[in-house]
Amino acid sequence: MDGGKYVVRQLNKLLSKYKKSVSDGYVCSPLSLSRTVSARSRMNRESSRREYLFVVETLPGWSMFEVTVHREGNGSGHEFSDLDDISRINMYGFQSHCTDDWRLKKHCFCVKVERKPHG
Template identity: 35%
Template sequence: MRLLIEATNHAVKSINQILSKYPQCPALSLASITGAKAVKGLAEEKLEQYQILFGTKPNNASFEATMSRGNTNEWSVSGTIDRTNLYGNQSYCVDDREAKLYCYCAN
């Protein structure tokens, strides 16, 4: 479980890096891990991969991310972090397409 929490926290950190350009979007934190499964990695690269479903707060958002870890033991996002629930008008304060997926406008 610690491994999944570590990987998911890295995914949330990646989202927060995108949001850091927008002061009107507060940082998100991990609310829950709702699902996870191991994905077959590349044996020659000794790559570990997990597909993780998780929720964040304060925006009550649900996301799916594939997280990878190789020999360096550092997590990275494989592909994109996808929002899996509707966000309605939560991101009205930003125009950037990528930020709209993650932003929860504070005002």
């Protein structure tokens, strides 16, 4: 499992799901993985669930996220944590100025959409 890439794919799905919550003329830029800063795992013996704690850095914006991903038993499937479990661990300042939606605010890197002239 490449956990960092998995986390970024899930973040991009989230950004896409709520894209109508962004101001006209802007979009939340798709994120790409700059690097996986850390990855730790532990087994929850009561539930036979493995928990992975990832810290990833994404571009644009050098955003840092901490997220827990769960994996049931020894299977190959992944169960991504709820949105509440995703933490932005560095400041985002003005990067998310194009949305007031709490689901996007800490994840969105706003970029202006270039409009092509008609004709």
